[in-house]
Amino acid sequence: MLLTGADVEKAVAELAGVIRRTPMIASRVLSERTGADVWLKCENLQRTGSFKPRGAYLRISRLSDSERARGVVAASAGNHAQGVAWSATELGIASRVYMPEGASLPKIAATKAYGAEVILAGETVDDALVEAQRHADRTGAVLIHPFDHPDVVAGQSTVGAEIVEQLPGVSTVVVPLGGGGLLAGVAAAMRASRPDVEVIGVQAVQAAAWPASLAANHPVPAVSMNTVADGIAVARPGDVPFEHVSEYVDRVVTVSEEELSTALLLMLERAKMVIEPAGAAGVAATVGGLLDLSGTVCVVLSGGNIDPLLLRHVITHGLTAAGRFLTFTATVSDRPGGLLALLELLRDQGASVLDVVHSRVADDLYLGEVQVTVSVETRGPDHQLSVRRALGDAGFLREDSR
Template identity: 55%
Template sequence: MWQRVSEQVLAGPSLAEIEAAREAVAQVAKVTPLESATFLGEIVGSAVYLKCENLQRTGSYKIRGAYNRLSRLTDAEKSRGVVAASAGNHAQGVAYAARELGIRATIFMPIGVALPKLQATKRYGAEVVLEGAIVDETLRAAARFAEETGAVLIPPFDHTDVVAGQGTLGLELLEQLPDVDTVIVPIGGGGLISGVASALKQRARIEGRDIRIVGVQAAGAAPYPVSLAEGRPVEIVITPTIADGIAVSRPGVLNFDIIRHAVDDVVTVSDDETAQAMLLLLERAKLVVEPAGAVGVAALLSGRITGELGTTAIILSGGNIDPLMLDRVISHGLATSERYLKLRIPLPDRPGQLAHTAQLVASANANVVEVLHTRHGTGLQISEVELELHIETRGPEHADEVIRTLRDAGYAPRVDF
């Protein structure tokens, strides 16, 4: 069981360094909105707010740390150019910052990177090199490029200037919500939460109070719970996750030191929970949030965060998502919320069965959106066909009503996930 180490000796940037970073970052970053989320507050019984970094320039908080790091380079370093490796948000943040500061940027991205992220990075003026099937291979390629050319490698999270830049988000949040009690933050390598925690804990100490900081990782890419339990950064094997923006196999060294001192809890959420959170944000808050940016809401909805919350802020860290991925996530979120029901029903191969089944679904006030009728399903008798129905429902109770209506009529529907 991990317990937070006292933050009396807090690693990382000082409050003065974060405040100085804010002056630099203000040249490019917007003050993003803080939106009240009544629909979440009703669930947890306390006031909940959403810090909308999905509406930030480049679509995520990454511009803050990238710009602060690049702005602090010497003239000699700037003349050598910069290089970074990323599958998305860090790439765009570095490319945008480099353009604004007149620095040549080379960005290495994985070969299978989503097209919108690739195009956005190019539009910001960076030279993009596609190399590596996974991000770790891309990182190694960027490091080789830095050694060979002298370009300055810009790390995504493990650097004091990057952490200080991300910490500006904490100062901004505290000005918008001075009485905040709990802040929920996504964690990948730890750049965002270490910056936010550094800023908030230092300010809270001056004010003589405490602010609870909770980090959230995707269950398939969660090195922090293991590392914190071991007391050192531990590398894990990542399993596939929709939250690719926080899929990091090993904590940053600096970030780990800050987090073990200043973060109170770290929890994990599943992809199903993240998909449901994204769907809820889209429907109720009218916000498009990428999977990595929605894990904080997922943690709140799933009950992973226990204890008294008080006034709570959740950081929505980014909104860069491929429309094709968004379509799949919405469908999956509907399915896991039992609002999109997929049924397989064996039927006698005689006229009128399809119409009768559709009438039964309609009588339960559900809507059939797709139908597949086949004679080739596994286990079917020669005199049977299989009907696959995709049905919109209003939730679990309504889905049960649809299934019960079909069974009462003598059919044997099977739910297909």
């Protein structure tokens, strides 16, 4: 089941003229922070906004005439849905996509716009996949799995082939990891032409099935699936990707929700790249101190499809993690001028007030006191520490909240 160099070359030839050759962009900020020469492979600029059409198109294009006549069906929270919808429409094939009931409205709308019939089913992608399989069994439609098929992995391997051509001196490739199709494909391409290149997969720690799976030497379901990175929130690694990852990938690391949010914010501010949390996983590992990097490094930005509402939430989360937002609860005098004294202190400290909420009913308040919860903009962790110290010295913070 392992892809060969010939399989990768064939996939490249079949997708030529169909799939965009995405840019490879030097990242000054990541290079400065790591000491390596870091480049970004921008799959967020691929058709439909992610790498997914590579595998979906190749898989669907290889169907027989009788299979095409029965149509295709898929299950996805967003990126695979759009990849299948676009690919099927390009090939003149009917498609149906099952999506979780909580899927983002922009991703549902985009999938419909690419030509698929969308059915909302269940709370998770796994629930939707059950319904997609039932539809396939009932109608004969071909199920297009998001990652667990050799043709899908072969399609994703073209990302690796492009990396080798665009960055001949590459020494390390860092890839977001969910079900494993992208990492498996990139690793297969590297082992076929550049076996000296280190290949690293990155998962969200809140949806990390791969470390336990690799330790057990077989796919093991994740214990938790609570991550903002829905694009890599997969309950169980695929069998086909697992064989490739266990054979070809050097290591797998995990990143926290705070690291994902901070990485997304960093790409937005410094690289001017809009990416989704899953697409930022490689960046999070690169700047999070998990990897001792040197030489020429390629970080794959796997997708850029993010709901604007989620983007607002993630930006706020990222700013907080980066020390740019501070929320604290202070105790002030209930007499005129009590709140003013607190606000003047924040002004003098250079902290910009965003929000103030009063409460006179907190359990630990004394008569004549008011509790206020204040949110301010700060300039980083050091500035936050300075603000907290000043608040404590002025008596606004209880001893246990300094």
